[in-house]
Amino acid sequence: MNVRLASREGLLTGFINLCCILLGLTGLAGTMVGGWFHLSSRQPGAWLLLLGIAVWGGVRAVRRVPDPSRNKTLIAGLVAGVMHGLTLAVSLWLISTLLDAGAEVRKWLVQLTPEAIRLLTFGLSPVAAAALMFVVMTTAGLVGALWVRASERYPWQRTLSKGPTTVRTRFLALPAVQNFMQRKHSQQILWGGGLLILLFFPFVLGQYWNYTLGTVGIYVILGLGLNIVVGFAGLLDLGYVAFFAIGAYIVAILTAPAPHGIMMNFWLVVPIGIVLAALAGVLLGIPVLRMRGDYLAIVTLGFGEIIRILSKSDALTDFTGGPRGIRSVGGPGLFGFDVSSEFYFMYIIILGIVLAAYVTLHLQQSRVGRAWMAMREDEDVAQAVGIYTLQYKLLAFATGAALAGFSGVIFASRNKFTGPEDFTLLVSINVLCLVIIGGMGSIPGVVAGALVLKGLPEILRQLADYRMLAFGALLILMMIVRPEGLWPSTRRQMELHERAEQSGEPDAGSSPETGP
Amino acid sequence: MAMLEVENIHSYYGNIHALKGISLTVEEGEIVTLIGGNGAGKTTTLRSITGILKPRQGHVRLEGEELAPYKPHQIVYKGVAMVPEGRRIFARLSVSENLDMGAYSRNSKSEIKADLERVFELFPRLKERRNQVGGTLSGGEQQMLATGRALMAHPRLLLMDEPSMGLAPVLVESIFEKITEINKEGTTILLVEQNALMALSIANRGYVLQTGEIILHDTAEALRTNEVVRKAYLGIT
Numbered sequence: 129m130n131v132r133l134a135s136r137e138g139l140l141t142g143f144i145n146l147c148c149i150l151l152g153l154t155g156l157a158g159t160m161v162g163g164w165f166h167l168s169s170r171q172p173g174a175w176l177l178l179l180g181i182a183v184w185g186g187v188r189a190v191r192r193v194p195d196p197s198r199n200k201t202l203i204a205g206l207v208a209g210v211m212h213g214l215t216l217a218v219s220l221w222l223i224s225t226l227l228d229a230g231a232e233v234r235k236w237l238v239q240l241t242p243e244a245i246r247l248l249t250f251g252l253s254p255v256a257a258a259a260l261m262f263v264v265m266t267t268a269g270l271v272g273a274l275w276v277r278a279s280e281r282y283p284w285q286r287t288l289s290k291g292p293t294t295v296r297t298r299f300l301a302l303p304a305v306q307n308f309m310q311r312k313h314s315q316q317i318l319w320g321g322g323l324l325i326l327l328f329f330p331f332v333l334g335q336y337w338n339y340t341l342g343t344v345g346i347y348v349i350l351g352l353g354l355n356i357v358v359g360f361a362g363l364l365d366l367g368y369v370a371f372f373a374i375g376a377y378i379v380a381i382l383t384a385p386a387p388h389g390i391m392m393n394f395w396l397v398v399p400i401g402i403v404l405a406a407l408a409g410v411l412l413g414i415p416v417l418r419m420r421g422d423y424l425a426i427v428t429l430g431f432g433e434i435i436r437i438l439s440k441s442d443a444l445t446d447f448t449g450g451p452r453g454i455r456s457v458g459g460p461g462l463f464g465f466d467v468s469s470e471f472y473f474m475y476i477i478i479l480g481i482v483l484a485a486y487v488t489l490h491l492q493q494s495r496v497g498r499a500w501m502a503m504r505e506d507e508d509v510a511q512a513v514g515i516y517t518l519q520y521k522l523l524a525f526a527t528g529a530a531l532a533g534f535s536g537v538i539f540a541s542r543n544k545f546t547g548p549e550d551f552t553l554l555v556s557i558n559v560l561c562l563v564i565i566g567g568m569g570s571i572p573g574v575v576a577g578a579l580v581l582k583g584l585p586e587i588l589r590q591l592a593d594y595r596m597l598a599f600g601a602l603l604i605l606m607m608i609v610r611p612e613g614l615w616p617s618t619r620r621q622m623e624l625h626e627r628a629e630q631s632g633e634p635d636a637g638s639s640p641e642t643g644p
Numbered sequence: 645m646a647m648l649e650v651e652n653i654h655s656y657y658g659n660i661h662a663l664k665g666i667s668l669t670v671e672e673g674e675i676v677t678l679i680g681g682n683g684a685g686k687t688t689t690l691r692s693i694t695g696i697l698k699p700r701q702g703h704v705r706l707e708g709e710e711l712a713p714y715k716p717h718q719i720v721y722k723g724v725a726m727v728p729e730g731r732r733i734f735a736r737l738s739v740s741e742n743l744d745m746g747a748y749s750r751n752s753k754s755e756i757k758a759d760l761e762r763v764f765e766l767f768p769r770l771k772e773r774r775n776q777v778g779g780t781l782s783g784g785e786q787q788m789l790a791t792g793r794a795l796m797a798h799p800r801l802l803l804m805d806e807p808s809m810g811l812a813p814v815l816v817e818s819i820f821e822k823i824t825e826i827n828k829e830g831t832t833i834l835l836v837e838q839n840a841l842m843a844l845s846i847a848n849r850g851y852v853l854q855t856g857e858i859i860l861h862d863t864a865e866a867l868r869t870n871e872v873v874r875k876a877y878l879g880i881t
């Protein structure tokens with residue numbers, strides 16, 4: 129009975145492994161790992177994937193055993209490993225024999241290059257290679273079984289999946305940390321220390337990383353803004369890019385030599401950009417915020433597109449530069465020095481993030497934050513307890529827009545250019561994604577989300593064509609493993625877990641840090 | 645002067661004429677009940693009082709003051725709180741947070757604290773469960789919470805929409821006892837119910853609503869013996 133289930137798991141994962149080989153994913157893993165660690169060989173990466181899948185098969189098989197006594201676990205792992213090994217060994221033998229006989233396997237399976245095969249066979253004869261594969265995969269199945277046993281004894285696996293949260297709680301519980309937190313100015317010291325470290329960053333990073341992380345930073349500010357709108361107030365805004373565009377075009381129009389030649393000082397433009405974007409938020413908000421849910425999403429989406437299309441329309445070419453955009457956007461100067469390199473922009477961005485985070489935190493903990501929370505939960509009832517929902521929605525919209533406008537100003541000025549194609553729907557979607565991945569309503573979550581969403585593609589660069597595929601897969605995986613986001617707010621975490629633990633004791637979720 | 649005076653209001657949902665000239669009064673200190681079948685317009689009447697739905701015609705006055713110019717949230721500040729139909733507690737907030745939201749319209753911390761004590765005294769169960777997430781409360785507890793939340797606004801007039809809905813008879817009885825208790829402590833109550841027998845047993849007066857019109861109005865006692873009411877709403881022949 130269990131043997132059958134276990135062998136089925138072995139076969140299934142063996143088949144998956146085979147598919148990876150045939151589709152070239154195994155070779156890809158080799159390239160990727162090789163690239164990261166500057167290895168000359170692709171073998172380590174390829175085998176890492178092969179073994180990983182086999183171990184996973186063992187784990188799955190053991191999970192099927194209802195009564196995991198020591199022997200039964202090991203047997204299940206062994207069975208899965210054997211089946212997994214058989215699948216791969218037979219296939220490998222078949223493929224290499226065929227290849228040796230001169231069959232044109234590559235006609236159907238383009239990825240099966242001789243090099244790809246050599247990754248698996250180490251150049252051995254078909255029979256020897258198959259035998260090696262069998263032995264290794266069987267062992268891997270056993271390792272999977274042992275893994276489960278070990279993780280049952282030491283629940284580190286759970287620690288891993290709850291990673292950041294657990295680490296944080298543990299850290300905060302340390303006596304030294306506790307002592308420090310009870311001191312008078314501990315908060316201020318922490319903030320100051322963090323800021324100091326941040327200020328050293330741009331020195332250490334090269335130009336490339338200053339640019340890349342600068343982009344991440346711009347998205348952090350965008351994310352903090354949208355987090356207010358979506359995460360706090362619960363308004364689904366899909367046209368958020370519009371306010372980003374408004375900020376960018378304002379700095380471009382006011383500082384570039386053409387088409388208007390106004391050439392204002394950058395520092396004067398920053399507040400103008402923020403205020404005008406916020407104003408646009410209010411103007412759009414007044415007619416639109418009476419709608420709810422999906423309607424709001426669609427109308428805002430339309431607004432985002434309208435702004436982009438307007439910016440490239442013929443009618444406004446003289447004003448916005450049309451499809452070609454505006455060049456030579458001005459950068460910031462300081463006492464006569466030009467401080468518009470990536471390096472200096474990093475400081476401006478860091479400063480922007482700190483300010484944005486401060487504003488967000490402040491709002492969240494105030495009466496306003498409480499009103500948003502009620503509104504997000506139930507708009508009618510929020511009114512019935514005395515909350516003027518329209519006003520608070522407008523406030524959320526305006527604050528979000530202001531932050532987007534701010535980041536737009538930085539963005540265009542840093543690129544020294546702005547054009548309509550910088551402001552596609554994809555930007556709105558990206559920002560929304562990073563808010564969700566980070567953990568809705570959580571400020572550190574936004575930072576984590578931006579790092580992943582904008583930083584990960586950089587790390588995956590070696591994958592070339594497969595980059596976006598791998599990126600998408602990772603995002604899906606992340607949402608499965610941590611649906612509440614990478615760094616959720618305590619509240620949201622409680623909401624998601626309460627469903628799973630509903631039957632638990634009545635005081636579930638009453639940890640001291642729960643309060644707003 | 646009456647606590648609440650509704651005079652000949654007509655309310656619409658688009659073209660649907662939901663209230664066709666309703667008039668009713670609630671005197672200070674009273675429990676008045678509004679009974680009627682499904683779709684009679686009971687909830688609509690309450691919505692017209694709280695300003696979520698503005699009547700196209702007629703007047704709603706609170707202690708003589710016309711409510712028409714006020715927005716729904718302002719009417720809360722005037723001293724009208726509502727326990728909505730289907731309870732609608734904030735499911736993902738804890739019990740304390742729910743109660744805290746109920747006091748949103750108020751500023752004095754000490755007064756809020758006193759009212760919290762009062763709510764916990766009235767519903768000790770809520771105190772036991774104050775850290776529990778609202779959505780995981782039982783139906784009866786949720787009704788307590790919805791009532792407690794409304795009381796946290798310290799209303800002079802409390803509107804209750806079908807508090808007995810979906811509760812077991814024992815629980816209904818205890819909820820109605822609590823309503824009497826709240827009333828004794830000085831809160832005027834307009835109680836909307838389908839459970840006419842229970843409502844009439846605690847109310848001073850009652851109105852019977854049918855398809856947007858008041859068809860009967862009398863003391864609770866008289867209504868309980870009224871032929872029409874007995875047939876239509878009490879299921880007694």
Ligand SMILES: Nc1ncnc2c1ncn2[C@@H]1O[C@H](COP(=O)(O)OP(=O)(O)OP(=O)(O)O)[C@@H](O)[C@H]1O
Pocket residue numbers: 657660662680681682683684685686687688689729838
């Ligand atoms: N949002 C709405 N849009 C259109 N018609 C509505 C709306 N809400 C209520 N109605 C209609 O108005 C009439 C009165 O509804 P109301 O909800 O006031 O009834 P009720 O007496 O509270 O009924 P119940 O006891 O079932 O809650 C009904 O005919 C209903 O269909």
Ligand SMILES: [Mg+2]
Pocket residue numbers: 686687688729805
């Ligand atoms: Mg109703």
